[in-house]
Amino acid sequence: MIEHYRVYRKHGVWLNSPRMQKYHDRISQESFLHAHSIDAAQEAFYKACKTAKANRDDGASYPHKKKFYRTTIWKNTGIRKRGNHLLLALARGNEPIAFRLPSSLSVLEGKQFLEVRLAYNKNHRKYEWHLVIETGIEPRISTGTNVAGVDLGEIHPAAITDGQQSIIISCRELRSLNQYRNKRLAELKSLQATKKKQSRRWWIIQRRINRFLAKNKAQRRDLEHKISRAVVDWCILHQVGTLVIGDVCDVADGKRLNRKSRQKVSNWSHGQIRKYIAYKAEAEGIVVNDEVNEAYTSQTCVYCGRKRKPKGRIYSCECGQTYHRDIGGAANILSRFCYGELSKVDAPYPFFFRPHSKVSQSVALRSLYGTE
Template sequence: MYLTPKFHIEGTDQLERLSRSSADLWNQICTWYWRTVDRQNHWLSKTATRRWHCKGHGRLPSQTAQEVAEQFYQAVGSWHDNDRRGNPPKRCDKEYNVLRWTYQGVTLRDDGVLRLSTKRGEDSILIDWPVDEEPRTVEIGKSSGGFVVRAQYDTEPVDRTTGDKIAGIDLGEKHLAAVFTGQDAFTINGGELRALRHYQNSLKAKLDAKIDRKERGSSRWTKLVQTKNKQLDHIDNKITDLLHKLSRKVVEMLLERRVSAIGIGDVRGIRDRIDYGSQMNQRLHQWAYGEFARMIEYKAKLAGITVERVDEAYTSQECPQCGHRKKPSGREYACSECGFRGHRDVVGAANIRRRYVAKRKYVGNDNSSRLPGVMASPSGVRFHPHLSCSSRSERKTNRQFA
């Protein structure tokens, strides 16, 4: 598997010039691609586009220029895969565009510095690299405070598991994750993420209202747009930091409980099936379940934990003791048939775990096929800026009881 570190670097005149050249090439490809479609009803192939627009580019290295065409055709392919719904990639007069190098143009020197190839006669781009492994691809994109580097490199998982327990994870909006291991349960509170999303939406609405009152292209309009992008980028970074810390905490708590396999509820496609009103729809459409699940998945695999997605349909409505289905109205699930009671999200996690066990025909330490009549309240983890991401840290983790 591979990891993608992300870090910021200061801007240079060379990066500014290359990023602008990449944007010019993107706009040129867009213009001629759609002009050919409109006038000749012909869809240009990637090979033809690279031959006409990328080969022998005046400013960009050959491979970097070809990667611009690759970005464009990936966007076109995504539009086709989505049955041509939404807007296709069009000429948008980009000022900056992402620069991408493949492994042929990347060299890791002995002093831990990456050397990125450029045109003959120009100085190579040098970047301090914090990892011993040479990356497969490197991307450099413009940000409000300079440039952002993203680089992928291969890594091997290290098995840190010490037991054979199985856990089920139910993803949610109020609780980002509810985890049931067969013996105990815990939840990850999503209040901080909801607060950040609420602030992000209100800030965007406030700045958009100010921007709309200014003349487009004026100095005041430009400053407001820059301010908006900078502040929204700052919030996005805080959200990413939150998700990384909480997903790391989930994996560490699973390792503490001797878990070696987990089933994660698969909620992909839920946005296409929901309609709970404008405000609730907005919250659900901004629900970071995909990113959070991905973070848990790759961090768990790095620790040697087996991960599999499990269909989560009706898991929060099905009684884990008798199988009766009932849609709960609050945070507590109460079965009207057998009298079972428990936290609704943990009930979902327990059913996801049971489906995973049945699917894998698991034979091992699984003595919890039937749960007691009353499920114990789960412990809860809240986010705070200095949340410990390691179970071996001496810092205390704030807890609450759901």
């Protein structure tokens, strides 16, 4: 990054990635890292520049601060497997880095390891090995022909319907974890504010905060995976071939919300859940469309088309129909995808499913619908 901006200031030339690699190879001295690891670092800089350029309207800035640590990448050309150990090549004349593989990965062949990353975990304050592996498992070919709509929510993480049957994935534990994190973090930060910055007591509290955030993140991630697995299992049981997810990325943009509402929206991990659902569904051969506009889907009656903003989870309309608000949103998302307008798909009575239950998700779903 420093060399790139130095060339730009002196000569007014913005070097692209191939030219920068040649320039760096010419001026660089003896290096400790493998040549392809250096190339990966340079490519990451230009990838960050490309991302910043695409998001300049949202306030993104180009890389301009020197990092104290960064992820080091080994490509497949610098990876070898010897017994139960993985060898990572360094520059010529240096012995490779070796680390022992867990038993679940030691049975894989060397060519299945596509990339290895040495990443620093700020919460645990230590380095971790991240591996990219080719499992060889091909995505299944789905035989389902049905289409289902998914409404992501902050209270109920997901509501699904295909117009005939519906289910609400209820996981209040995820919301409880978010609320506890905010409360506990406020207590620790308040205690830390009474100490001198960078003092011994200050760092003791900071390490406590890091441990707490790491544990909370792992708990939330576990629940998010269970939610996404429950969604995909329901789709498999109901022969769903296309899954439509409402786009809620801009749900609070441009709105004046009170403090509690802003906190709830900021804690809402709809992006992670959508990503987990997408890759699990694609592995089962289910096509995922997550670009359907969800505007007014929960406020529009699925039977008569009237609009009103209800309080609570029950939607009662002047036409006399009453149904669950989240299922109504999923039905309208499905209607907008299939017919181009709202109120064309009914909202069936939902079944509430708790993915955090000790009972296996697949067993619970199969017992519910009488399948083996």
